[in-house]
Amino acid sequence: MFxxxxxxxxxxxxxxxxxxxDIRRSFHICDKIEQNPDYAQxxxxxxxxxxxxxxxVFERLKGTxxxxxxxxAGEMVANIGCRNESxxxxxxxxxESHVDDEIRxxxxxxxxxxxxxxxxxxx
Numbered sequence: 001m002f003x004x005x006x007x008x009x010x011x012x013x014x015x016x017x018x019x020x021x022d023i024r025r026s027f028h029i030c031d032k033i034e035q036n037p038d039y040a041q042x043x044x045x046x047x048x049x050x051x052x053x054x055x056x057v058f059e060r061l062k063g064t065x066x067x068x069x070x071x072x073a074g075e076m077v078a079n080i081g082c083r084n085e086s087x088x089x090x091x092x093x094x095x096e097s098h099v100d101d102e103i104r105x106x107x108x109x110x111x112x113x114x115x116x117x118x119x120x121x122x123x
Contacts, residue, residue, distance in 0.1 A: 017054045019066040020076055022110045029106050033080045040077050042100040044090040047073035049097035051115045052107070065115065070096060 015021075023029050033040045052066045053059065068076070074087030099114050107114075 017056070017059055017064055017066060019052050019107070019112055020068075022112065023076075023107075024080065026106075026110050029110070030080050032106070033077060034082055037081075037083075039102070040081050041090060041093055042095070042098075042103050044073050044077045044093065045095035045097070046099040046103045046107070046114070047076070049116075050099065052112050053115050055108070055111050055113055066112075 029043075033043055047068055048070045050067065053064065070091055071087050074090035074093075077090055078085035078087050097116070099116075104114065
């Protein structure tokens, strides 16, 4: 026999929201980063000095957020771009913390909103 709690022992624990994982799973966003250096730089800038949250009600109520360092943002975009870039190609390239409208909409389409923007809707 087994206890009721044992039924779920073989399941993976719920994953914490991870914007990098979600970006890497989006063919649309990855393709834009690979094909358009200007878009890649704007993505880097949007990830710097900003705090992001899932549009999920429960995650918002828990206060779960995602953010990263400038170096990590540059490394992430460089690795997605596949153009033999390094994080230094993006690091301090300008516009840090500015979220371009196209980037905002693309990240919203995969369920993320920037918490550092004025007039943020609650849900």
